[in-house]
Structures are given as structure tokens and as C-alpha cells.
Amino acid sequence: MSGxxxxxxxxxxxxxxxxxxxxxxxxxxTVWLAFTxxxxxxxFSTATFIGLDNFREIFGAGSVGRDFKGAxxxxxxxxxxxxxxxxxxxxxxxxxxHQAELKGANVLRTILFATYxxxxxxxxxxxxxxxxxxxxxxxxxxxxxGIGPLPWLSSPDTALVSVVLLNVWQQVGYFTILIIAxxxxxxxxxxxxxxxxxxxxxxxxxxITLPLLKRTLLFSAVIALINAVQVFEPVALVTQGGPVGSTxxxxxxxxxxxxxxxxxxxxxxxxxTLLLALVVTVTAVFxxxxxxxxx
Numbered sequence: 688m689s690g691x692x693x694x695x696x697x698x699x700x701x702x703x704x705x706x707x708x709x710x711x712x713x714x715x716x717t718v719w720l721a722f723t724x725x726x727x728x729x730x731f732s733t734a735t736f737i738g739l740d741n742f743r744e745i746f747g748a749g750s751v752g753r754d755f756k757g758a759x760x761x762x763x764x765x766x767x768x769x770x771x772x773x774x775x776x777x778x779x780x781x782x783x784x785h786q787a788e789l790k791g792a793n794v795l796r797t798i799l800f801a802t803y804x805x806x807x808x809x810x811x812x813x814x815x816x817x818x819x820x821x822x823x824x825x826x827x828x829x830x831x832x833g834i835g836p837l838p839w840l841s842s843p844d845t846a847l848v849s850v851v852l853l854n855v856w857q858q859v860g861y862f863t864i865l866i867i868a869x870x871x872x873x874x875x876x877x878x879x880x881x882x883x884x885x886x887x888x889x890x891x892x893x894x895i896t897l898p899l900l901k902r903t904l905l906f907s908a909v910i911a912l913i914n915a916v917q918v919f920e921p922v923a924l925v926t927q928g929g930p931v932g933s934t935x936x937x938x939x940x941x942x943x944x945x946x947x948x949x950x951x952x953x954x955x956x957x958x959x960t961l962l963l964a965l966v967v968t969v970t971a972v973f974x975x976x977x978x979x980x981x982x
Contacts, residue, residue, distance in 0.1 A: 714962075720955035727951035734952065741956035755957060757932055758940035759964070761847060765936055766915035768851045769858070773911050774904060776859050781866030782896075796867070799860035807857060811921040814853045815840070840926055843933035850921050850934055858914060862907050869903030870896070905976050909969055916965055937961050 716731075721741055725734035745755040780799060784792045817823050818839035826836040839849040873896065881895055919938040922928060928935035928943070937957065945954020 717955045717958050720952055721959045722956075723952045725952040725955075726949045727945055727954070728949045737952070741953050742960070744953065745956055745960065751953070754932070754935070754940065758935045758937050759961075761933065761935055762916060762918075762937040762961075765847060765851055765854075765918060766912055768848065769854050769915045770908055770911045772851065772855045773859055773862055774907060776855065777862035777866045777907065778900070778904075780859065780863040781870055782892075784863065785867055785870045796864075799863050801860065802857055803861040805857065807920040808924065810853060810857045811924045814849075814856075814921075815925045818849055841930055843931045846926055846930055846933045850918070850926065853921050853925075854915065854918060858911065862911065865903060865907050865910075866900065869900050872903075873899045901976070901979075905972070909972060912968065912972075913965070916961065 720731075720734060722736060722738060723734035724737045724740075725731070744751050746752055780795070784796050784799075786792065817825050820826060820836050820838060820841065823839070825839070829835075829837065838845060840846050877895055877899075878891060881891055886894065917938060918936055919942070922934050922936055922939045923942075926934040928939050941954050941957045941961070944950050944957065
């Protein structure tokens with residue numbers, strides 16, 4: 688058994704070593720820097736321990752606190768809207784593609800997944816042109832039906848929604864594949880038994896498909912949340928956090944504070960807060976799902 692254990696350790700050592708170097712060590716370093724005053728333009732040796740001062744500042748009533756809390760709210764809104772659109776659309780597309788009698792299902796599956804394979808940088812640049820007030824195709828199409836041009840990216844009321852729609856277009860194909868995988872795990876015998884009892888259409892979906900997709904939807908929601916919290920490219924390339932800070936999400940704000948302003952300790956405290964908020968939210972989602980399963 689000792690030789691077997693040594694072989695397991697030898698096989699796991701390379702991957703565990705990479706995880707430690709590129710994930711665990713940076714996390715530990717970020718947590719340590721969150722309690723220090725440190726400029727990202729100086730060596731780590733210049734960091735000075737200041738306790739909880741960084742956390743007091745980002746949650747305080749000053750300009751730093753207002754900007755941080757605004758970015759936190761924007762991130763929560765962006766994540767909530769993204770999940771609220773991605774999950775229903777992925778279920779809808781998954782149901783359509785999963786139907787064997789639907790013509791062109793394979794083509795639709797390919798098109799949907801192809802959107803996920805396009806780099807987010809390219810998607811952001813293309814959508815910035817689509818949202819153009821005067822030359823953008825979207826406003827031109829709206830003009831055909833009598834709707835005036837909309838300030839998609841230049842108005843605080845629509846800028847965040849515009850970035851959400853960009854994210855949904857890029858992500859929905861991936862989550863559709865996950866839903867299709869979940870649908871294939873539902874035995875057809877259950878549907879056949881339900882049909883024999885007179886169940887049809889909405890009843891089959893509401894009492895069979897949706898409950899048996901619960902775990903897939905839970906997994907999809909968590910992954911969608913993690914992806915949404917990490918949004919950076921569309922904001923950095925298209926809106927730069929504007930207008931009036933309406934798209935200033937956490938990742939972009941942390942970069943602005945930690946790198947552009949060289950306030951590494953303050954940016955690290957924001958990163959730790961974001962990580963803790965994400966862990967708490969995911970834990971709460973799983974706890975809620977377990978409680979629902981016990982009912």
C-alpha cells in the first residue's frame with residue numbers, strides 16, 4: 688500500500704504543484720496584502736501592515752467607499768440580469784434542439800455553441816459597432832418600425848443592460864449544451880407513463896422536465912454567476928466603467944484601483960471582499976437547494 692500511495696502522490700504532484708503556484712499562492716498573497724498599505728509599483732517588501740484599515744475605507748462613507756459599493760451593486764445587477772436571461776433561454780433552446788423531430792437541430796446546436804467559442808474581446812468590439820447610435824444596425828432596424836435611436840452605451844439607464852445582452856449572446860450556447868446534457872439523462876419511460884395518464888405539453892414540462900433538471904439548472908446558475916462576476920473585457924473595451932459609473936463592475940474597479948492608481952493594498956481588500964461575497968452567495972444557493980430537496 689505504501690508503494691501505491693507513493694505512486695498516487697507522484698502522479699498528483701505536478702497538477703497539485705501547478706494549482707499551488709498559480710492559484711493558492713496568489714490567493715494567500717492577496718489576502719495578506721489586503722491587510723497592508725502597499726503600492727503595486729513597489730516590491731512586496733515595502734508593504735506595511737495596517738490591519739483592517741483597507742476594509743474600513745472601502746465600506747466607509749468616503750469617495751473610496753461610494754465607488755466600491757457602487758461597483759458591488761453594478762456587479763450584483765449584472766450577475767442577476769445575466770442569470771435571469773441565460774437560464775430560461777438555455778432551457779428554451781435546449782428543449783428545441785433536444786426534440787428529435789426538429790429539422791436542423793444539429794445546425795442550431797452548432798450555431799449556438801459557436802457563439803461561445805468566439806473570444807469575448809471580439810464579441811465586445813462587434814457589439815460596440817452594433818450599438819452605435821447613428822450607424823449601428825440595431826438602431827437602424829428599430830427605425831424601420833418607428834422607434835427612434837436608443838443611446839445603448841451612452842446612457843446610464845441602458846449601458847449596463849447593453850453589456851448584459853452582449854454577455855447573454857456569448858454565453859447562452861454553452862449553457863444550452865449543459866441543458867441538453869441534462870435532458871438526455873431523463874428517462875423517456877417517465878414521459879411515456881405521464882402521457883398515458885393524460886399529461887401533455889405544459890404539464891410534462893412543469894411536473895417532469897423542470898424538477899428533473901433541477902441539478903443541471905443549479906450547476907448552470909453557479910457557473911453563470913461565477914462567469915458574470917468575472918466580467919471584464921466588455922467593460923474595459925466598450926464602456927470603461929461609464930457612463931457615470933453605471934457599468935463600473937468589480938473586476939474593472941479593482942484593476943483601476945490596484946493597478947492604475949497603484950493602491951495595491953486597497954485593491955487586494957476589494958478582491959478579498961468580492962471572493963467572500965461570491966463564496967457566501969454560492970454557499971447560500973446550495974443550502975437553499977438542499978432545503979428544497981428535503982421537502
